[in-house]
Amino acid sequence: MMQWERLLSLKRHGDTHKRLRKEQDETRLGFEVDYDRIIFSPYFRSLQDKTQVIPLSKTDFVHTRLTHSLEVSVVGRSLGRLAGAEVLKTHPYLSEVHGYRFNDFGAIVAAAALAHDIGNPPFGHSGEKAIGAFFSRGPGRRYQDALSEDQFEDLVRFEGNAHGFRLLTASREGIPGGLRLSHATLGAFMKYPKGSLPRKPAPHIAAKKFGYFQSDTDSFREVAEELGLKTLGSGADRFYCRHPLTYLVEAADDICYTIIDFEDGINLGLIPEDFALEYLIKLVSDGINTEKYRAIPAMQDRLGYLRAIAINSLVRDAVRVFMENEPEILSGEFPVALLDRSRYKAQIADILNISVERIYQSPEVVEKEVAGYAILSDILEVVTGALVCQLEGELSAYDGLILKLLPETTRMPGATSVYDVLLQACSYVASLSDGAAVHLHNKISGKQL
Template identity: 30%
Template sequence: MAPALSKPSDHAGAAYASDPTQTRGRRFEEMESRTRSPYQRDRDRIIHSGAFRRLKHKTQVFVYHEGDYYRTRLTHSLEVAQIARSLSRFLNLDEDLAEALALAHDLGHTPFGHAGEDALAECMKGYGGFDHNAQTLRIVTRLEQRYADFDGLNLTWETLEGVVKHNGPVISKGQSTAHLPRAFREYEGLEALDLHTYASLEAQIAALSDDIAYNNHDIDDGLRAGLFTVDDLMALPLVGEMFREVYDAYPGLAPRRLRHESIRRLISHMVEDVIGETSRRLSALGATSSDDIRNANHQVAAFSDEMQRHDKALKSFLLERMYRHYRVNRSMSKAKRVMTQLFELLVSEPNLLPDEWQALTDGARTQQTAETVCDFVAGMTDRFAIEEHRRMFENDPIFR
């Protein structure tokens, strides 16, 4: 017989933090773990999921074969989780919930970054569309099939809420859900996620951590790829200040060290700004429970007005100098063709799908078949999509 174990330690977070001992539970009732809190268990289920492992070969901007040092969805998710944990620890929130949401936030992304998502959204126009947040919900509630008693990961209500609402409410109070992605509507019929309210502070922190991580790693990747230079960054507010500060303090510093030291300081500056602004908003709100955060009429975790201006300037720079760079455009154009051609072939000829996927279809170009093909293609890694395309269109290889 297993030795008796004590429950995980009692909740000791701030009054406005999510309390794992007060979770609204899971859709399918389970005995909770004797060694982990409900949110720790959520985090572990996400890490062990097939969708999380596939993030290793799903890219942000650069297709996998372009270099081993560029970020993937997996390395990005780990960076987001680190920032979210640090912020949550300082603000006395539940670190495990914030980490679980940071690790889950990209599960629904297609191969080839936003280019893949755009292509799949276009393919699915006549079948209800495609949205990566809705796909994440679909993955964790339905597509992952690891457990004997239920489909999905059976995550807590608070984690599912954060998956859906980390960027804010998705409807206004009393508004119809008819315009929402199908996955949101379907799950709302099974378990209400209070779509008109904000999510927990942990979810809001995870969303901001995503912003901090991808802005800064895109600076790093863009410099590494030669899409722009340090001199180009000098005109940007805050970013230029950080690089100039390091350049002046360490004359002659090697470019790689200059890049890493400047980005490290930039991340720290953004993190400290979030702590200051969020603390100010918490004080003004006088929140005494996590529901006070949900029912606020504004986001509580946020950048200051000044940092929002810096963030906007950086995003505009990256859009023009990186995301729209002709080298990136060429790669993403190829990626869109891979996604589009695979979808069109498989939705027209579902008998080309692997047996377990083919069993879920019901004929060419039906709603059910389109959704099945969408799930299949969205779940691919970059390299698997390229290989599948090569196998299907052997005489017309796109990536050489």
């Protein structure tokens, strides 16, 4: 059974000493510092030009990864505070002995939720697939013999969650511990606390994907051991269970993309208003004031009213599921997402099915995702080629020019392995915004001088 007092660790990544809650400055708590460090990081700023639903959209209505992350953070804060208040009732020693408050839970979940998409490549989830395809079926396959099985798996199944953990924790010269976030926030951030192999060793949701690259194993273990995360499985199939607050971060994301992506589809005309409102009203039927709703003349305002009720209903229901299953969550035995046990599961499924059909598979999305594949593959080919040639001391004049286009942190003159430079190339490409990727591709293909 995991212990809340360890799970709420204020120790920062890179620290050599403990930090106690009762010694915190109440005007600026350590968990709130985490939020500030994330929001001022260059990785977070790049989300303003990264796809949430519609790649490269110039429409004001459509969410980017940045606006999505801010909204997920707001919902996550509410989830954390509501759950925190209940956890403190169940475990009063957390406040009486250690000094924790309900808003600590909200601050942790808000910070982790703010960062939840920070490692995602350009062009949405197709960006992850494009990077993986470059190594599994594209020019990058030639590097397989220089890599271990685990290392190659990191690349062919490139994972935005693992990249996010890398960005948050990777030390650089003069900057030990990356952003130096608290272990509690890093733990809540990790949706899949396992390496890339073996694939899905168990049906548990924590093993669905992977959450750290081989190069970041030591950082991951430091966090997991500080928090006291429980291990599951055995032998080669061993993995860690989630930090309990990860379930709330995931719920915040699930709530937002269920409701707000759907709203984007309505605003873009991909889903007819009457059809969409019918589905939303099914979700909020218990909380809607019909007279008030009918008195709202503007479609966007009606949508906003329904959105607010829907999010509130899903938040409170997610907290109910969390607290009803808290013992199983603390023991690592809760194998699904909170919304999978929601009383609104059927209504959520209906909305998601419509979103998949009308939004995620719309011609506009598919066409731009196809372009994204070509753009990322072309960039990776020249960047990996230049970095590997530099490592092997065989730079051509062209490779030298490509290196001059890259930031100093990507050139890695001190790299000692092919894996290191390939992962750094992937990190560089994944950190590009949609627009920056297009701009760089135009340069290397000679379309822009």
